[in-house]
Amino acid sequence: MIIAVDGPAASGKGTIARALARHFNLPHLDTGLLYRAVAHTVRRLELDPTKEADAVAACDFDELTLADPGLRDDEVGQMASVVSAHPLVRAALLARQKRFAHQPGGAVLDGRDIGTVIAPDADAKLFVKATAPVRARRRHNELLSRGKAITYEQVLADIRDRDARDSHRSTAPLAQAADAAPLDTSNLSIEAAVERAISLVEGQARGKRGVA
Ligand SMILES: Nc1ncnc2c1ncn2[C@@H]1O[C@H](COP(=O)(O)OP(=O)(O)OP(=O)(O)O)[C@@H](O)[C@H]1O
């Protein structure tokens, strides 16, 4: 079974995707980490993230970068949304994601274009959302708990910037697939959101198999 989980920054899609992977015993790929690894490499090599050729050169990143805790920094997320807007960067990371999605037995992937581009044939698709202030509050708490000195207002501004960039780029913009189930987590605890996600996935998968 292939499960596609998309949504904007800090909506909770990673939390839900990891829980779905555990529940259905499937491998999981956080595709945002790939774009973050490109951004991190651009920064390390002192390249220019706005130049497509520089960002493409960084797509050949060292695999160990994916385990670097620095990938989770807010500045890396911002730069990831700049490099991810380049069509040639998306093209360079496409085959890897498609291969992961279509491995025998299936997989769970979360990102921005899983249900629309990477696995339009997914058995279940969720579009996870929450209001920008709720997402900013959650991300701010997370960053504070990791010892980052940043204000709530800065996190909210970063989230709004990233939403705008991710939604308005020309290639594979953040969008809900026509057959994705929306899941608004604004007023749901993590446990309630995961429970709802499992039930939506089971319903969609049953529908695909043609079972009532
Ligand atoms: N329903 C929820 N209630 C409260 N906190 C939540 C909920 N879902 C997720 N969180 C918390 O919000 C933060 C963001 O969640 P998560 O990392 O899953 O989002 P994301 O959409 O994967 O983010 P990103 O786009 O940056 O990868 C985390 O600290 C997570 O623990």
Ligand SMILES: Nc1ccn([C@@H]2O[C@H](COP(=O)(O)O)[C@@H](O)[C@H]2O)c(=O)n1
């Ligand atoms: N499928 C995806 C996944 C991510 N991006 C871009 O990467 C940025 C960081 O992603 P997070 O999920 O870790 O927040 C994000 O803002 C997107 O610009 C993408 O384009 N496609």
